[in-house]
Amino acid sequence: MIEFSAAEIAALTGGVLVGTDPAGPTITVTSAATDSRESTPGSLFVAKPGEESDGHLFIGSAFERGAVLALAERDVTAPDGVSFPSVVVADAVLAMGVLAAEIVRRLRAAGDLTVVGITGSAGKTTTKDLLAGILATHGPTVAPRGSYNGEVGVPLTVFEADWDTRYLVIEMGATKPGHIAYLASLVQPDIGVVLGVGSAHAGEFGGVENIAQAKGELFEALPATGTAVINADDERVLAMQSRTRARRTFFTSSADFAADGGDPVVRARNSTTTAEGNPSFTLLFPDGSEHEVVSPLLGLHHTTNLLAAATVAYTIGCAPDDIVASLRTQAAASRWRMERTERVDGVTVINDAYNANPESMRAALRTLAELGSGRRRTWAVLGEMLELGDRSIEEHDLLGRVVVRLNISKLICVGPNTRALFNGAVLEGSWGSEAVHVDDPEAAERILAAELEPRDIVLFKSSNGAGLRFLGDRVAHAVPNASVSAGQADTADRLAADSEADSGPDGSGKAHQP
Known part of the structure; x- marks a missing residue:
C-alpha cells in the first residue's frame, strides 16, 4: 500500500481525527486490514460493522498487533480512557472506497498501470487467478485474495498495490444493480470482461435480465480507449456490446461466430476433456497462431475461464506462446474450486x-x-x-x-x-x-x-x-x-474461523459477493 498520513486520510474521507496529538509525530499508515488478526506494524485498521460482528470491538486487538490508526464510525477509547488514534467517518466502507480511488489515481499519475475488471455469474475467481498467473510473468501484478470482490474486497485488493504495480486485476461481484458501476468508479478499469449471465441470485436481482443489466455496467464504465472483452457464447453478454464505447474483443468456442466490423476474436476449437477431466482444446489467436492447450483445471466448463484469461492477456500485449505456457501449468489457485x-x-x-x-x-x-x-x-x-x-x-x-x-x-x-x-x-x-x-x-x-x-x-x-x-x-x-471424531469437528471449526474476518471482507459479514 502506498503511504497515507492520518491527516491525508481525514481530508480525503471528510473524517475527523481523534486521539492524536497535533504536536506529536505524524502518523503514517503503510497497509490496511479489516481483520484485526491481519494488522501489522504501521497498518490502518478499518473498523466496520458487519452482520455477524462489529469491527469496533477489535480496535484494541488491532493496535496490540501494530496498527497505528483506525478508520472508524465512532470514537473508541482504550481501557485507560484515552481514544485510540482514529479517523471517524460516517461510513467506513465508503471511506475505504475513497482511499482506493485515490490510490489508483496516484498510481496512474506516477506510472504505467493497467486495470482489468472481471465480472460474471460464475468463473470470476478462476479467471482472475489464471490472468494474474499470466501477467505476473510480465510485471508486478496485484489480484484479489480468494473472492474479494465487493465494496470492501475491491478496496482491500487495491490497498495491496504499490508504486511498482504494473497490472491490477479486480474481481467484481454484485448483489443489486449499481454495485458494479460503483466498483468500476473506484478503479476505472482499462479492460473489462463479462464471463456470463446465469440465474444465480435471481431472487435478489428480480430476474435474470436484471442480472444482465447489472453485469453490463462494467462495459458501460470503460473509456473509449479501453477494451470490452465479450463472451460471444453467451447471448446476454453478446448483447452488451451495444452498451460500451470501448473497443471490442470477443472469445468463443464456436467455429461459426464472426465479429461485426472485423473485431478480434480468440477462439477455442475442438473443446473436450482428457480422461482425467482436464480441459483440452486448440487455442486460436487473432494473429493466426494455433496452440494446443491441456489445462490442469478440472471440468469442461473451465474452457470459458481459460479463454477469457487468454483473451485479456492477448489484449494487453502478452505473447501467445507465453499465454499458452502459463495456461498449461496453472492449477486452481483458490480453495474449494473443483x-x-x-x-x-x-x-x-x-x-x-x-x-x-x-x-x-x-x-x-x-x-x-x-x-x-x-x-x-x-x-x-x-x-x-x-x-x-x-x-x-x-x-x-x-x-x-x-x-x-x-x-x-x-x-x-x-x-x-x-x-x-x-x-x-x-x-x-x-x-x-x-x-x-x-x-x-x-x-x-x-x-x-x-x-x-x-x-x-x-x-x-x-x-x-x-x-x-x-x-x-x-x-x-x-x-x-x-x-467421525471430535478432532475432525475441531478441524471444521478452525477452518470456519479462518475463513471469516472480524466483520467479513465484503462489508456485509459474508465471505464474498456473487
Missing part, C-alpha cells in the same frame, strides 16, 4: 463447494459423471443453492432430475431446504437408497464414513453459506473407515 484430493484408500474427493448456482451445479455434475467412467460409484453431496428467489423450488427440483439423468450412483441432499432436490431425483426415478435427504452435514458425514469404498468418487457442491466445503475438507482428509 479441488481434487486422492485419498490413500482410493477414494477421490472433489470439493467445489465455495459457490453454486444452477449452471455451475450442472457443470460440476457433468464433470463428476465424466470422471466416474470406470469408477465403482459416483457420489453427489449437494447443498442448497441460495438466493434463487421464487425459482428456488423449481431449480432444486430440476437439479435432482439432472442427477438421475447423468446416472450419478448416489445423491445426498444436505439441509432442510434441499427437500425439492431430493424429491426431483425421486420423481425422476431414483429409488431405494440411491438418493437420501439429511438435515445437516454431520448426518451426511456419517453416511460417507460408513459407505465410501475404494474407487468411489464424491463431489461436494453448494452455495458458500451452506458450509459443505468444510465437510468436503473433512472427508478428503479422513482416515479411511474411521468414524
Whole structure:
C-alpha cells in the first residue's frame, strides 16, 4: 500500500481525527486490514460493522498487533480512557472506497498501470487467478485474495498495490444493480470482461435480465480507449456490446461466430476433456497462431475461464506462446474450486463447494459423471443453492432430475431446504437408497464414513453459506473407515474461523459477493 498520513486520510474521507496529538509525530499508515488478526506494524485498521460482528470491538486487538490508526464510525477509547488514534467517518466502507480511488489515481499519475475488471455469474475467481498467473510473468501484478470482490474486497485488493504495480486485476461481484458501476468508479478499469449471465441470485436481482443489466455496467464504465472483452457464447453478454464505447474483443468456442466490423476474436476449437477431466482444446489467436492447450483445471466448463484469461492477456500485449505456457501449468489457485484430493484408500474427493448456482451445479455434475467412467460409484453431496428467489423450488427440483439423468450412483441432499432436490431425483426415478435427504452435514458425514469404498468418487457442491466445503475438507482428509471424531469437528471449526474476518471482507459479514 502506498503511504497515507492520518491527516491525508481525514481530508480525503471528510473524517475527523481523534486521539492524536497535533504536536506529536505524524502518523503514517503503510497497509490496511479489516481483520484485526491481519494488522501489522504501521497498518490502518478499518473498523466496520458487519452482520455477524462489529469491527469496533477489535480496535484494541488491532493496535496490540501494530496498527497505528483506525478508520472508524465512532470514537473508541482504550481501557485507560484515552481514544485510540482514529479517523471517524460516517461510513467506513465508503471511506475505504475513497482511499482506493485515490490510490489508483496516484498510481496512474506516477506510472504505467493497467486495470482489468472481471465480472460474471460464475468463473470470476478462476479467471482472475489464471490472468494474474499470466501477467505476473510480465510485471508486478496485484489480484484479489480468494473472492474479494465487493465494496470492501475491491478496496482491500487495491490497498495491496504499490508504486511498482504494473497490472491490477479486480474481481467484481454484485448483489443489486449499481454495485458494479460503483466498483468500476473506484478503479476505472482499462479492460473489462463479462464471463456470463446465469440465474444465480435471481431472487435478489428480480430476474435474470436484471442480472444482465447489472453485469453490463462494467462495459458501460470503460473509456473509449479501453477494451470490452465479450463472451460471444453467451447471448446476454453478446448483447452488451451495444452498451460500451470501448473497443471490442470477443472469445468463443464456436467455429461459426464472426465479429461485426472485423473485431478480434480468440477462439477455442475442438473443446473436450482428457480422461482425467482436464480441459483440452486448440487455442486460436487473432494473429493466426494455433496452440494446443491441456489445462490442469478440472471440468469442461473451465474452457470459458481459460479463454477469457487468454483473451485479456492477448489484449494487453502478452505473447501467445507465453499465454499458452502459463495456461498449461496453472492449477486452481483458490480453495474449494473443483479441488481434487486422492485419498490413500482410493477414494477421490472433489470439493467445489465455495459457490453454486444452477449452471455451475450442472457443470460440476457433468464433470463428476465424466470422471466416474470406470469408477465403482459416483457420489453427489449437494447443498442448497441460495438466493434463487421464487425459482428456488423449481431449480432444486430440476437439479435432482439432472442427477438421475447423468446416472450419478448416489445423491445426498444436505439441509432442510434441499427437500425439492431430493424429491426431483425421486420423481425422476431414483429409488431405494440411491438418493437420501439429511438435515445437516454431520448426518451426511456419517453416511460417507460408513459407505465410501475404494474407487468411489464424491463431489461436494453448494452455495458458500451452506458450509459443505468444510465437510468436503473433512472427508478428503479422513482416515479411511474411521468414524467421525471430535478432532475432525475441531478441524471444521478452525477452518470456519479462518475463513471469516472480524466483520467479513465484503462489508456485509459474508465471505464474498456473487
